[in-house]
Amino acid sequence: MTDGVNVGQIQCTSMKGRNGKDDDGKGISQLLNSYSDREFNLITQFYCERLEDAILDLVESIALTLTATGSLSNGNYAYICNLSEHQQRKEATKHLLNTVTKTNGCRERIFWETLVKMQESKPKLKLILKEIQSRGFDLLYNACIGEMEGEVSDHLKGIQDQHKQHLLHQTEHVVKHTIKGDSKITTISLTDRYTELIIISTLRERRLVEHELLSRGREHEEWQRKYVTSELEKIRIDQLFRSSFGHSSLSGTTVVSGVAGIGKTTMVQRMVHEWAAGNIYPQFQFVLHFTFRNLNAINRAVCLTEMVLDQ
Structure with missing residues (x-):
């Protein structure tokens, strides 16, 4: 920041x-x-x-x-x-x-x-x-x-460029699991296969939201028409840190919740990729991507410097 x-x-x-x-x-x-x-x-x-x-x-x-x-x-x-x-x-x-x-x-x-x-x-x-x-x-x-670019000092510019290139390489593909005879794991382009999530601006009627998003066909279309189109706001990944969406203050934390497997992790990967490519959030000098899977594996006290270097 x-x-x-x-x-x-x-x-x-x-x-x-x-x-x-x-x-x-x-x-x-x-x-x-x-x-x-x-x-x-x-x-x-x-x-x-x-x-x-x-x-x-x-x-x-x-x-x-x-x-x-x-x-x-x-x-x-x-x-x-x-x-x-x-x-x-x-x-x-x-x-x-x-x-x-x-x-x-x-x-x-x-x-x-x-x-x-x-x-x-x-x-x-x-x-x-x-x-x-x-x-x-x-x-x-x-x-x-x-609207402003998060400029860094000259001695950090090279580090920032290297960091962005590393993130671009790290996030350019997603893993595809297929089950047909023998299980196969392949990698595919993130930008080619990414599907935008419907991120909404409130947790109101959360159980209904989760139920309808897991359903198919006419029920899902009806939910979209009734709630998303007319009342709830869709939030794109480039808006998550730009607006408070009706709340009185803009905090430094944004939480996205939803049922397992809906695509939250892939969405974060897309955000990191787009920042590294220079397409969103120019005001951020560095973006550090930590996953709970990796953080939960840490079994001792560590400082942020160690975490950055490890991850």
Whole structure:
């Protein structure tokens, strides 16, 4: 992890005193109005992936509002509507967000004001706005640091490069077990065979979640439609350390739980591989991968240095 990061030109200091209290029901609007144009753009970029999912069913309405205020061209509005009519809502939402974030200023302000007005009917959108309101300065700081590369000193640069190359080699394959006659163990490419897990943002109704994920066919589709699509947030591996997903604070620990064999270990392997390849979490200087299997084999007191060298 990096420490002592200089936030630079981003106006994080202007967030001091924004405690996110909503005594009169207008707290979120007041908070958004206090943002500078640069802060607005930073927040939009930070929540872009989550917004894609949260506003999927609202994309035409939001585009219409922006068009009516002159913030979106008639051509862009027609293009978004055409995509939606042809069952390409994700592409329509991506296009809208890309258009909104191209320039700082009035367009983004109107966009977020529209989201505030529409939040009651969309739990995922309401959760994002609640998080923005409760996190205050901490949110902007994390948005800033998440975009910065965790630079290391010159004498550690070579070690970091070697470390990344080692991790890339260590995580590029997964072991495949097959039972057909004689048991066979083969290795296959991680990137070719990786299937993204559905990571959700809450442990509510955990037993139902585990039961449905182990079931097949129509029951599983119904669970996805009822809970994941409409209410629970899907979390990608590049988001696990970037947002608190509705909680008031962002802790230094993220826990992913689920039934055995669902793919948690493979997911961690993919995270390590993507970091080593330079695709996610540029703010992390080093990533150390320990497994419980190896840690449980340690039968004496050891320091962290020994553990790093051994593992």
